[in-house]
Amino acid sequence: GAVVSQHPSWVICKSGTSVKIECRSLDFQATTMFWYRQFPKQSLMLMATSNEGSKATYEQGVEKDKFLINHASLTLSTLTVTSAHPEDSSFYICSGKPGAGRNTEAFFGQGTRLTVV
Amino acid sequence: GQQLNQSPQSMFIQEGEDVSMNCTSSSIFNTWLWYKQDPGEGPVLLIALYKAGELTSNGRLTAQFGITRKDSFLNISASIPSDVGIYFCAGRGHGGSNYKLTFGKGTLLTVNP
Numbered sequence: 629g630a631v632v633s634q635h636p637s638w639v640i641c642k643s644g645t646s647v648k649i650e651c652r653s654l655d656f657q658a659t660t661m662f663w664y665r666q667f668p669k670q671s672l673m674l675m676a677t678s679n680e681g682s683k684a685t686y687e688q689g690v691e692k693d694k695f696l697i698n699h700a701s702l703t704l705s706t707l708t709v710t711s712a713h714p715e716d717s718s719f720y721i722c723s724g725k726p727g728a729g730r731n732t733e734a735f736f737g738q739g740t741r742l743t744v745v
Numbered sequence: 746g747q748q749l750n751q752s753p754q755s756m757f758i759q760e761g762e763d764v765s766m767n768c769t770s771s772s773i774f775n776t777w778l779w780y781k782q783d784p785g786e787g788p789v790l791l792i793a794l795y796k797a798g799e800l801t802s803n804g805r806l807t808a809q810f811g812i813t814r815k816d817s818f819l820n821i822s823a824s825i826p827s828d829v830g831i832y833f834c835a836g837r838g839h840g841g842s843n844y845k846l847t848f849g850k851g852t853l854l855t856v857n858p
Contacts, residue, residue: 632787662845671833671848672788687845721787733778736787 630656632724634737641712641744649707649740651722657702658724662734663695666719678705702727712744751834751849758824759857766852767818768834776837777810777817778846781830788833792819824856 631654641647651661660679664672676692678684678699686692696708705724709716719741723734751768758764768777776795780788792803794810794817801808807820817836821828834849 634787671850673848674845677845719785723787733790733793736780736789739785739787741785 630654630724630726630735632658632722632735632737634720634722634740636740637738638741639743641742643713643744644711646708646710647712647742649709649720649722649742651705651707651724651737653703653724653726653735656724656726656735658705658734659702659727660725660734661699661705662723662725663697663705663707664721664723666721666739668719672721675707709742712742714744717742717744749834749836749847749849751852753852754850755853755855757855757857760824760826762824764821764824764828764854765818766832766834767816768836768849769816770836771815772838773814774836774838775814777808778835778837779806779808779817779819780833780835782833782851783830791832821854824854826856826858829854829856 633652635650663675665675666672674687675690676684676686676697678697680699680702684697699705719739721739723736725734726732749768749770778793779791782788792801792808797814798812799810805822831851831853833851835846
């Protein structure tokens, strides 16, 4: 199947700093990308949906100024956690959907483990 | 918002046994998906269901889209140790795959050799 790659796989940052996570579709063009957050032993919670060249649509309760999403090309979306705090520590997962086909499902990246100390 | 109830929360079985898990929703879904997630990894799609009543198999896995559109189940036959992981159901209420998914809370499967 298609490959979505996230970088980094894990990151530790100091409280108050910003962290950027990249999500790349390696062998297809992702017109839509989704960003999820998953706390330990919890389900995936959608944070935002982004379409290439457009502003992301954030889910209720997700601060758009804190979680900056950029989808500048059909193969790259980035999530920047600004002024990170320990409560932002989580597993962040992206998925990318190939452009064609109503029932073409998105492929997930391997996730990024963020730890804020 | 839409909520999915997934059960059981966890299962401990012996290798070779069959497994069944299910998801129910308070509202109608037009798509049901089943994923497996290994520790520290992203989910991998196992089976996708798009029509009420649809029964689909993928190797030892079988899933069905409930006729009421409010439920789905996943069966794993003759389990093996590599089946260990967390299984999530996910549903989509309307539209195509550009629309968001709602995930269940997951079923943690442990298979004893």
